Amino acid sequence: MSVVTMTVNGERRSDEIEDRTLLVHYLRENLRLTGTHIGCDTSQCGACVVHVNGRAVKSCTMFAAQANGADVTTIEGVAKNGQLHPVQEAFREHHGLQCGFCTPGMIMTAIDMIRRKPSLDRQTIREELEGNICRCTGYHNIVSAIEAAAKQMSGKKAVAA
Amino acid sequence: MIPYPFTYHRAKSLAEAQSLLAASPDAKLLAGGQTLIAAMKLRLANPAALIDISGLGELSHIREEGGSLAIGAGTTHADVAASPIVQRAIPALAFLAEEIGDPAVRHMGTIGGSVANNDPAADYPAAVLALNATIKTTKRGIAADDFFTGMFSTALDESEIVTEIDFPRPDCAGYAKFRNPASRYAMAGAFVAKFGGGVRVAVTGAGSCVFRVPEMEAALARKFSPDAIASVAISPDGLNSDIHGSAEYRANLVTVMAKRAVAIALGQSH
Numbered sequence: 001m002s003v004v005t006m007t008v009n010g011e012r013r014s015d016e017i018e019d020r021t022l023l024v025h026y027l028r029e030n031l032r033l034t035g036t037h038i039g040c041d042t043s044q045c046g047a048c049v050v051h052v053n054g055r056a057v058k059s060c061t062m063f064a065a066q067a068n069g070a071d072v073t074t075i076e077g078v079a080k081n082g083q084l085h086p087v088q089e090a091f092r093e094h095h096g097l098q099c100g101f102c103t104p105g106m107i108m109t110a111i112d113m114i115r116r117k118p119s120l121d122r123q124t125i126r127e128e129l130e131g132n133i134c135r136c137t138g139y140h141n142i143v144s145a146i147e148a149a150a151k152q153m154s155g156k157k158a159v160a161a
Numbered sequence: 162m163i164p165y166p167f168t169y170h171r172a173k174s175l176a177e178a179q180s181l182l183a184a185s186p187d188a189k190l191l192a193g194g195q196t197l198i199a200a201m202k203l204r205l206a207n208p209a210a211l212i213d214i215s216g217l218g219e220l221s222h223i224r225e226e227g228g229s230l231a232i233g234a235g236t237t238h239a240d241v242a243a244s245p246i247v248q249r250a251i252p253a254l255a256f257l258a259e260e261i262g263d264p265a266v267r268h269m270g271t272i273g274g275s276v277a278n279n280d281p282a283a284d285y286p287a288a289v290l291a292l293n294a295t296i297k298t299t300k301r302g303i304a305a306d307d308f309f310t311g312m313f314s315t316a317l318d319e320s321e322i323v324t325e326i327d328f329p330r331p332d333c334a335g336y337a338k339f340r341n342p343a344s345r346y347a348m349a350g351a352f353v354a355k356f357g358g359g360v361r362v363a364v365t366g367a368g369s370c371v372f373r374v375p376e377m378e379a380a381l382a383r384k385f386s387p388d389a390i391a392s393v394a395i396s397p398d399g400l401n402s403d404i405h406g407s408a409e410y411r412a413n414l415v416t417v418m419a420k421r422a423v424a425i426a427l428g429q430s431h
Contacts, residue, residue, distance in 0.1 A: 002169060019169040041162050043199055046265065055268040061198045065169040066213060112264065131263025
């Protein structure tokens with residue numbers, strides 16, 4: 001057992017956990033942040049994607065102890081003051097989901113993708129979604145949502161600059 | 162899936178990692194963990210302890226030194242792919258890093274971990290071998306030709322830690338792989354590097370361990386063009402054969418991928 005301390009969605013959390021605890025289990029079972037899903041549990045489907053120190057990672061393939069001292073953001077932490085994140089809003093607007101199971105991971109991956117590549121075409125979006133699997137939609141509306149969100153977010157930045 | 166219990170240590174320095182490793186023979190080093198954690202979850206690996214070296218600044222750097230490019234063993238695939246230094250010095254290496262796994266995996270996985278693990282279908286071993294890189298460890302420097310000894314095995318001893326990979330800068334280089342459509346691992350991948358003194362060709366994914374192709378190297382040294390190796394037949398003997406492709410199919414893929422890699426090196430395609 002070890003004590004891990006990390007900032008999750010802006011809140012400092014500290015717990016004594018088994019060393020073998022995966023980050024996804026810590027988030028879901030200790031912190032009750034069940035928006036982060038476990039799909040394949042083998043690092044392929046991306047339902048468990050969260051941000052650790054600003055970078056998208058698969059929380060099923062990382063121990064909570066590795067995130068000791070880190071800044072973690074989950075799907076519960078992306079909306080601010082009751083306002084959906086532009087990527088969440090775009091998924092709603094473009095109906096980028098059907099059953100919704102993969103959606104938290106898709107959105108966390110999309111936010112990270114737009115951070116790294118503000119200018120995204122549809123082919124690049126599809127390549128960047130390599131590690132996220134959706135079994136319902138065929139991806140078409142997911143790609144449209146991310147494309148729209150990227151355009152909207154870069155437009156905002158241009159105005160702010 | 163939950164691994165067997167183990168004790169987690171985060172090393173604060175390379176020296177501490179070495180002493181922890183020496184003190185616990187059943188411990189394993191944890192870098193990005195993108196292979197090791199998966200194996201532990203399947204309970205195929207059962208280390209008594211993990212020594213986390215992922216955060217060590219001593220292992221994370223990219224710099225040009227004379228005619229070579231030195232990459233710290235703890236550098237992630239994402240950082241290699243996005244590095245302007247790598248993109249300028251050896252663009253084929255930045256391209257290779259960008260093609261590994263998916264973005265989330267590339268944020269965690271490291272070059273040192275990939276090389277030390279020596280998965281038969283991993284990408285980095287092909288670059289290390291074709292570029293005639295030197296694998297620097299806490300004990301010595303090991304030439305790529307001596308490093309990869311077989312499936313998942315290397316010349317590293319139990320208490321040795323990879324610290325840096327030094328890549329000589331080639332005149333030009335290219336990497337092409339044919340991905341398994343499901344796993345995305347290379348069914349065959351070829352890295353071709355042209356130096357003043359000759360050409361090196363290394364193949365991953367097709368056999369039990371990365372290997373060089375001397376016949377292609379000789380043909381490309383005479384004439385560096387895709388058609389120079391079009392008639393070099395690879396023997397299927399000893400190549401992988403499974404539900405995804407026969408040894409004969411992979412043997413043919415090696416030639417196809419090597420031709421593409423030469424074309425990429427010449428700037429004829431991407």
